[in-house]
Amino acid sequence: MTQPNDTAAISFAGVSKWFRPKGQLVHALSQVSLDVSKSEFVSLIGPSGCGKSTMLRLTSGLLEPDWGTLMVEGGSPSEARARKHFGFIPQHPALLPWRTVRANVSLLCDINHQPEAEVMSADDQLDMLESIGLGPFVDALPSELSGGMMQRVSIARVFALRAPLLLADEPFSALDELTRVEMRYLLLSLWERSGSTVLFVTHSIPEAVVLSDRAVVLAARPGRITKVIDVPLPRPRDESIEDTEEYREILREVRSALKEGWSH
Amino acid sequence: MADATSPDSIPVVEVPPEIRRQTFRHAVFMVAPFAGLAAFFLFWEFYVRISGIRPLTLPKPSSVLIHVVENPAFYWHHATVTVQEAWWGFWMAFVLAVLVATGMAHSKLVERAATPIIVLMQSMPVAILVPIFLLWFGFSSWPKILTALLFAWIPFVANALTGLRAIDPETHELLKSVNASKWEIYWRLRVPHSLPYLFSAGRICIGLALVGAVVGEFFNSKDGLGNTARVAQSRLLVDQLWGSVFVLAFIGVTFVLVLIAVEHRVLRWHSSQTVV
Numbered sequence: 001m002t003q004p005n006d007t008a009a010i011s012f013a014g015v016s017k018w019f020r021p022k023g024q025l026v027h028a029l030s031q032v033s034l035d036v037s038k039s040e041f042v043s044l045i046g047p048s049g050c051g052k053s054t055m056l057r058l059t060s061g062l063l064e065p066d067w068g069t070l071m072v073e074g075g076s077p078s079e080a081r082a083r084k085h086f087g088f089i090p091q092h093p094a095l096l097p098w099r100t101v102r103a104n105v106s107l108l109c110d111i112n113h114q115p116e117a118e119v120m121s122a123d124d125q126l127d128m129l130e131s132i133g134l135g136p137f138v139d140a141l142p143s144e145l146s147g148g149m150m151q152r153v154s155i156a157r158v159f160a161l162r163a164p165l166l167l168a169d170e171p172f173s174a175l176d177e178l179t180r181v182e183m184r185y186l187l188l189s190l191w192e193r194s195g196s197t198v199l200f201v202t203h204s205i206p207e208a209v210v211l212s213d214r215a216v217v218l219a220a221r222p223g224r225i226t227k228v229i230d231v232p233l234p235r236p237r238d239e240s241i242e243d244t245e246e247y248r249e250i251l252r253e254v255r256s257a258l259k260e261g262w263s264h
Numbered sequence: 265m266a267d268a269t270s271p272d273s274i275p276v277v278e279v280p281p282e283i284r285r286q287t288f289r290h291a292v293f294m295v296a297p298f299a300g301l302a303a304f305f306l307f308w309e310f311y312v313r314i315s316g317i318r319p320l321t322l323p324k325p326s327s328v329l330i331h332v333v334e335n336p337a338f339y340w341h342h343a344t345v346t347v348q349e350a351w352w353g354f355w356m357a358f359v360l361a362v363l364v365a366t367g368m369a370h371s372k373l374v375e376r377a378a379t380p381i382i383v384l385m386q387s388m389p390v391a392i393l394v395p396i397f398l399l400w401f402g403f404s405s406w407p408k409i410l411t412a413l414l415f416a417w418i419p420f421v422a423n424a425l426t427g428l429r430a431i432d433p434e435t436h437e438l439l440k441s442v443n444a445s446k447w448e449i450y451w452r453l454r455v456p457h458s459l460p461y462l463f464s465a466g467r468i469c470i471g472l473a474l475v476g477a478v479v480g481e482f483f484n485s486k487d488g489l490g491n492t493a494r495v496a497q498s499r500l501l502v503d504q505l506w507g508s509v510f511v512l513a514f515i516g517v518t519f520v521l522v523l524i525a526v527e528h529r530v531l532r533w534h535s536s537q538t539v540v
Contacts (some may be wrong), residue, residue, distance in 0.1 A: 002437075062437065090434040098459075108439075
């Protein structure tokens with residue numbers, strides 16, 4: 001049996017997961033093995049139902065593997081969660097409508113207070129909001145913001161936590177294309193300053209290539225890894241990277257890997 | 265020629281008259297409830313005057329109002345008794361409903377155990393319990409308070425349960441990702457989320473608590489607007505009977521308006537406070 005790598009930030013070793021919705025057994029993940037190094041940005045890309053989101057929930061300890069071993073920072077996912085080592089960016093901004101922008105950003109810092117957790121101070125949170133263009137809106141309610149601004153608050157909220165591990169579940173899927181591109185580079189700039197490890201679920205090939213150090217391609221029924229593609233594009237990255245031949249080459253490679261997984 | 269995207273190229277247009285007229289429409293919108301109420305009473309007044317209907321069947325609203333204004337101490341005394349009973353019944357119903365809904369929202373077992381009792385109380389005419397309360401508590405305020413409680417608590421419990429339970433699953437997962445305790449999820453997510461539901465129930469329960477208190481007073485009491493109405497009915501004191509109704513309606517409307525004002529302040533974040 002595959003052994004987990006306890007020096008990796010996240011290590012899946014032969015992990016399998018089944019669900020039983022309405023009595024029908026669904027094999028969500030089959031024998032998944034993957035090591036994610038510290039400060040690495042890894043994207044999980046694949047069709048619907050390939051187990052991308054299940055991998056995130058297993059990593060954060062919200063689900064337990066039925067088979068295999070999963071280690072986070074050399075321990076169990078639940079231990080990492082108890083220490084507030086996860087920052088989660090959900091698909092929708094999931095802002096609390098009764099809290100102002102400032103209060104939403106500090107929300108995760110206030111919960112499950114850990115004296116050793118190095119969360120961002122209130123002043124630093126304000127500086128961050130200022131730097132991402134939300135300065136004039138710190139006392140606004142979510143209902144007063146646009147979709148893109150709400151997602152910016154959601155990203156700021158996770159970086160305020162200063163968690164060493166970030167998990168993102170298709171955070172830009174509900175945005176229009178222009179806002180989506182803007183958010184992609186905003187996330188990139190904040191992540192490059194933070195040095196955290198990221199597991200990023202996406203359906204978008206350009207998103208996976210622009211953001212990641214590695215793109216993990218998955219196939220469905222059962223969910224499994226079909227290919228892991230290195231993205232050796234130089235960092236820091238900006239929009240000009242999308243004009244390079246190297247970028248387009250990796251894009252083609254990811255696309256053909258996805259098609260291959262689809263046809264099998 | 266100015267660049268198509270430069271500020272100079274943006275045409276300045278006058279505010280359309282339709283938008284100007286919106287201010288006037290807003291003013292009309294604000295006055296409409298009072299105008300509706302005034303029209304209702306004027307119609308009633310003229311109908312009684314013109315039709316020649318007997319005052320015993322339907323008195324003029326003006327004569328009822330004059331009767332209330334001429335007997336302020338009498339109505340004040342009885343109204344304070346009814347309001348106190350309804351007030352305590354309302355708040356006890358609120359606390360009990362929130363406690364029960366909290367248990368039900370957190371445990372399927374509690375929900376399964378409590379549901380038959382709630383359905384039983386919902387489908388039973390609560391007024392039938394008043395004689396039993398009189399046997400238990402005598403002629404104190406308790407039978408009336410308990411009746412008000414039983415009338416008011418079902419809408420509270422149904423709405424509190426929906427509000428506490430129907431939270432956004434993604435937000436729930438977000439809080440769990442930092443290992444939030446059940447208590448933190450309750451205070452930071454479930455309780456604020458249930459507030460619009462509780463305010464909505466509160467509007468209904470104000471009326472129900474007053475009805476409960478009055479029904480309790482019908483059975484046996486020396487004071488309260490239920491008693492004044494019962495005595496007036498037996499002695500054919502039409503102005504007093506209708507006066508009790510008017511004062512009771514006034515109390516109900518006043519409390520609902522106060523609640524709406526509080527709701528407007530507390531729930532400024534909620535879509536229910538946006539006029540579309």
